[in-house]
Amino acid sequence: MNKNIYMHIYNDYSAQIQSGSLSTGQKLPSENELAEAYGTSRETVRKALHMLSENGYIHKIKGKGSFVLDTQRMSFPVSGLVTFKEVSERLGRSVRTIVYENDCVPSTAEIARCLQLKDPGPVWKVVRAREIEGEKIILDKDYFLTTYVPSLSLEAATNSIYEYLEQKLNLPISYAKKEISVEEVTPEDKLLLDLYDYQHIVVVRNYVHLVDTTLFQYTESRHRLDKFQFVDFARRAQN
The missing domain is CATH 1.10.10.10 (Winged helix-like DNA-binding domain superfamily/Winged helix DNA-binding domain)
Structure with a gap:
């Protein structure tokens, strides 16, 4: 050939x-x-x-x-656990991460529930917008148990948190449960993203576990409707 x-x-x-x-x-x-x-x-x-x-x-x-196919929509895998940095490298487009918040904060009742905390305590919170070709079209809100992520630098939050977790903290990240829904935009979405007249947003919630099945991270990733398609590969079981 x-x-x-x-x-x-x-x-x-x-x-x-x-x-x-x-x-x-x-x-x-x-x-x-x-x-x-x-x-x-x-x-x-x-x-x-x-x-x-x-x-x-x-x-x-x-x-x-x-x-x-419609190449204007960027493909995000439904199965698999990949970072925005890994996806952006495949997109071949101009990208930038804007960090709005990177602090250790008291957990709310909702975040404590998502992380299955019996006694609400501090969590590491990171809020970032993902700008692709000049438009802020993804809002990522990450929460980590401080037991496993006691600190997180602005550099790591801007570059790749998973690179820091896996290479610096040696955390054995294994799998995630994902929930995808379409919801009404919030005032925070309107403030931090370029939404124009869109009134709904695609929300992907990730509950991320370590190899020993410990739930250590909850992520809420909010995507502008017109920019993404969520893809998976399915094979029918053979009898």
């Missing part, structure tokens, strides 16, 4: 999709047509199409062909 050819096909079509030359829902030429146009084999074409599919440019439907 000629790597230069399949990368050439991939680059051609990814550029056309990003520029809007190919619109959302538009069907790509067939494998045979692409092979003839680029003077290559169907195997090479399939490799290019697979890369386009893997990177969120197209959707392949068996027996029907390949169709352009």
Whole structure:
């Protein structure tokens, strides 16, 4: 397989999709047509199409062909536990984190409930806006048990909290329970995000556990409706 050819096909079509030359829902030429146009084999074409599919440019439907996806919405994985820094590196867009709060504070009754605290005590609270291409479109509100996160620097909050937790504190972060809902925007959302006329927001709540099943973090991540799609991969169980 000629790597230069399949990368050439991939680059051609990814550029056309990003520029809007190919619109959302538009069907790509067939494998045979692409092979003839680029003077290559169907195997090479399939490799290019697979890369386009893997990177969120197209959707392949068996027996029907390949169709352009809406690339204006950024994909966030539903399954898996990934950080904003890890996702932003894949997005390839201009991003910035704005830290509004980074303090040890008394837990409210609601946060104590979310962290399953029998006796409400202090928690480490971090409130950050995620700015992508000049627009503040995600508000992250993180709460950590001070037993496991006794302190947290502004540098870590700005860069990557998980990098600090895993590499500096050696915390074995394992899994999270996630809840996703669409809710009315709050005054805080309007103040800290660029919401324009949007009256609802997508809220992802994460309850994060260590390897020994200890719940040590609660996160509320609030996303502007028009900017994201939440994706997962599902496989039907075989009998």
